[in-house]
Amino acid sequence: MAIRLGFSRRGLLRGAVAAGAVGAVRPAVAGADSGGRRVAVLGGGVAGLTAAHELAERGFAVTVYERRAWGGKARSVPVPGSAGDGRPELPGEHGFRFFPGFYQHVPDTMRRIPFADNANGVWNNLVSVPQARGARLDGDDFVVPLSVDGVGIAPEVFRETLGASIATALRMPMSEELYFANRLLVFNSSCDARRLGQWENTSWRDFVGAGERSHEFRALISRSLTSLLVAAKDDIASVRTIGTMGEQFLGNPLSIGNDGSIDRVLNNPTNTAWIDPWTQRLQALGVNMVLGTEVTGLDVRDRRISRAFATDNDGTPRVIDADHFFVALPAERARQLWSPEVLAVRPELAGMDRLFTDWMSGIQYYLRSEGGIVDGHVAYIDAPWALTSISQNSLWSNKLDSYGDGTVRDCLSVDISDWNTPGIRYGKPAKECTHEEIAREVWAQMTAHLNDRGPVLREADLHSWFLDPGITWQERTGRNTNADPLLINTAGSWQYRPEPHGNLENLYLAGDYIRTNIDLATMEGANESARAAVNALLEVTGSHTPRCRTFTLYRAPELDPLRRLDESRYATAQPNLFDT
Known part of the structure; x- marks a missing residue:
């Protein structure tokens, strides 16, 4: 973790780490019902909490085991040493998060988490973001309203209307605007077989022909829709993944079937508005919450998991006994548990070694005045580190001056999506920058985009900054490590992503790497996967309780005849009707 006052060179504040001698093995709490209903959930992020x-x-009698903190990458992180005069510590985070209107599973869970007098629980803590700003280096910025009147989507109207709407904000030639609208139509009118057989194995860059297009097209259409929107890379992300997101953001102008407005955020730090009420709800339901335990192995007996092994933070080994085991860990940690014995029964899990992770982490700048950049998100179009940000104070009910020393008036929370491209100040990628160099470099890239027509960001207003504590500088290697990498949906990766249940009868998988309808590493995907895993358990146990509700993404029904036509065209090796 890193916290600095302005850009001073004060030492890094580190939390104390407790250490102890290895003691006797401690059995897990069995739970009230031992009749085949004891479930151990290994991991306390969104997937694990949803399953619980x-x-x-x-x-079911549920015990959740988590190594670090409830909520995983979705949690907020108190800034160490920043509290004062009875106020809580400043709120930091792994990176800002938003809840698109097409999210259905997470909002459904939120409605079942009580919060104060809210009629719909935590769900009422979601607030709409009305605008987004695209900031360029040359000052020709644009603001896009996020609530748009709907239009008809007959094929010709779809292309022309979308092309015209793009023209109001972007500087691409009209031919490229219409070309991009056509590419969206190609995907939206593609049948499921083509999406999985062709577009799953094609990169987004190749699909949109970015190499043959203008700089503006490459920056906005190829790069922004991948690295800025979903932290992917246009040269390796699949058309199926990016196209599905485009279908929701751009192909559903009426927001039909959406849970709410297209862009929503929480009205307070995530722990306050969501994670803390959630853990309290789970405890009220009888869930046993065990924090500070890292799962290290699974014991396989007769095609079942007989027990799990773990180590507590003080070094004490622990044996976890249960009737059913949910592995709700990130992909890079879950695959460490796939021993030869596990793979002998579920050999398909070996494919998880082919899944790709990269970095997307955040930094927060605490300001002594409100930023006034835009009432919503900002995408820094030409930033080499693919930056996006949001000013949080105007969206929160608990204002920033109620935290820390009381002088902070705003928090500019910034996501860094590209850690591999050299920056403009030090000429190094973020992975090779010290924490202070990262803070200076991000500030430089933002001011280059925002201050070309006047001082929007002023260093005199900078109170402090806080870098995602998962980023750790290694002096010996001159590089950072990241405890929380992000799964990237690369072209062709669907075949390596597992189902939530297989031949290990009492093992269930939940996480954003599982095959889901949303097909993207998100909170929504993690929640959806957990529901699928629970439904699998209900089938295995012959339970008569209602299955978890699941949702599908919207597809324009007006295009159904074209998708049916595309089924026959794909079956006879013909291209999509509009793929010219």
Whole structure:
């Protein structure tokens, strides 16, 4: 973790780490019902908490084990040493998060988490973001309203209307605007077989022909829709993944079937508005929450998991006994548990070694005045580190001056999506920059975009900054490490992503790497996967309790005849009708 006052060279504040001698093995709490209903959930991020929630509501005796903190990458992180005069510490985070209107699973869970007098629980803590700003280096910025009147989507109207709307904000030639609208139509009118057989194995860059297009097209259409929107890379992300997101953001102008407005955020730090109420709800349902335990192995007996092994933070080994085991860990940690014995029963899990992770982490700048950049998100179009940000104070009910020393008036929370491209100040990628160099470099890239027509960001207003604590500088190697990498949906990766249940009868997988309808490493994907895993358990146990509700993404019904036509065209090796 890193916290600095302005850009001073004060030492890094580090949390104390407790250490102890290895003691006797401690058995896990068995739970009240030992009749085949004890479930161990290994991992306390969104996937693990969702699984625990759904299981507990159905009467299972659930224990959740988490190594670091409840909420995983979705949690907020108190800034160490920043509290003062009875106020809590400043809120930091792994990176800002937003809740698109097409998210259905996470909002459904939120409605079942009580919060104060909210009629719909935590869900009422979601607030709409009305605008987004695209900031360029030359000052020709644009602001896009995020609530748009709907239009008809007959093929010709779809192309022309979308092309015209793009023209109001972008500087691409009209031919490229219409070309991009056509590419969206190609995907939206593609049948499922083509999406999985052709577009899953094609990169987004190749699909949109970015190499043959203008700089503006490459920056906005190829790069922005991947690295800025979903932290992917246009040369390796699949058309199926990026196209599905485009279908939701751009192909559903009426927001039909959406849970709410297209862009929503929480009205307070994530722990306050969501994670803390969630853990309290789980405990009220009888869930046993065990924090500070890292799972290290699984014991396989007769095609079942007989027990799990773990180590507590003080070094004490622990044996976890249960009837069913949910592995709800990130892909890079889950695959460390796939021993030869596990793979002998579920050999398909070996494919997880082919899944790709990269970095997307955040830094927060605490300001002594409100930023006034835009009432929503900002995308820094030409930033080599693919930056996006949001000013949080105007969206929060608990204002920033109620935290820390009371002088902070705003928090500019910034996501860094490209850690491999050299920056403009030090000429190094973020992975090779010290924490202070990262803070200076990000500030330089933002001011280059925002201050070309006047001082929007002023260093005199900078109170302090806080870098995602998962980023750790290694002096010996001159590089950072990242405890929380992000799964990237590369072209062709669907075949390596597992189902939530297989031949290990009592092992269930939940996480954003599981095959899901949303097909993207997100909170929504993690929640959806946990529901699928719980439904698998209900089938295995012959439970008569209701199955977890699941949702599908919107597809314009007006294009159904074209998708049916595309089925026959794909079956006879013909291209999509509009793929010219």
